[in-house]
Amino acid sequence: MSHTKLDEGKEFFGELAKKFIKASDFSVSENLQMKRDHSLRVAANCLYLAKALELEPEDQHIIELIGLLHDVGRFVQFEKYKHFDDTTSEDHAELSIQLISEQEFFLKMEEEERKLITEVIAGHNKFSFSSKEKKVMLFAQILRDADKMDNWELAVSLLKRDGTFSLPTISYNLPKMGLASDAVLKSLIAEKPVLKKDLQSLADFKLFLMSLVYDLNFKASFVWVTDRQLIKKIYDTMTKGDKVIDAYRKIRLHIENRLTEK
Numbered sequence: 001m002s003h004t005k006l007d008e009g010k011e012f013f014g015e016l017a018k019k020f021i022k023a024s025d026f027s028v029s030e031n032l033q034m035k036r037d038h039s040l041r042v043a044a045n046c047l048y049l050a051k052a053l054e055l056e057p058e059d060q061h062i063i064e065l066i067g068l069l070h071d072v073g074r075f076v077q078f079e080k081y082k083h084f085d086d087t088t089s090e091d092h093a094e095l096s097i098q099l100i101s102e103q104e105f106f107l108k109m110e111e112e113e114r115k116l117i118t119e120v121i122a123g124h125n126k127f128s129f130s131s132k133e134k135k136v137m138l139f140a141q142i143l144r145d146a147d148k149m150d151n152w153e154l155a156v157s158l159l160k161r162d163g164t165f166s167l168p169t170i171s172y173n174l175p176k177m178g179l180a181s182d183a184v185l186k187s188l189i190a191e192k193p194v195l196k197k198d199l200q201s202l203a204d205f206k207l208f209l210m211s212l213v214y215d216l217n218f219k220a221s222f223v224w225v226t227d228r229q230l231i232k233k234i235y236d237t238m239t240k241g242d243k244v245i246d247a248y249r250k251i252r253l254h255i256e257n258r259l260t261e262k
């Protein structure tokens, strides 16, 4: 993808975010601004990973654009439903694709590029993703890592001293009270990502965030999250029962193993 096309995509994103934010009242606009800033950082994370993986400049442009556009459906979703829970609204990846598909800059692209962008965005929020096409798979892995990297960074930046988040919509408005659920702990003991449907409290949400390391693909992503100590910062705000301590120990070991990989 040419630099000009990337710039056209950036212009579309900038205008779209501005339009949605301008048209909404404060409680909505702070959520939309959060998603705009998330998208900008995911795009930057995609570029960081693309460079670490030594992709060609043309491919770096595509993955950067995918990172920027992957969540545009969130604007539509939040404006309509006032929350970010796909299970009780709509699949926000599908909303992103619908919105992008109507845009002139997108329609001008070659079919192969459109297909790549569509498939990678469609797969970004699914519990797991696989594709037989090598390029789709690689780009999806980059986007999924880049998205997780920012979910951790965003969560840590919104953490308050009392262990709650200053924007409750990021933790799906889950209640503060309650210890970790059995189903959540079970996933962690099995070293698997926690399922969103199992979340019942803020403690579950934090464990869910931490468990995402089990679905992280690249060494460069592990380096990134370790440098920022993001998993530790989330863990530090938790009430520590034996099972939570155990789960964290396993997570740390997993990270260490991946960091020592060649």
Ligand SMILES: [Fe+2]
Binding pocket: 070, 071, 092, 093, 124, 125
């Ligand atoms: Fe998303």
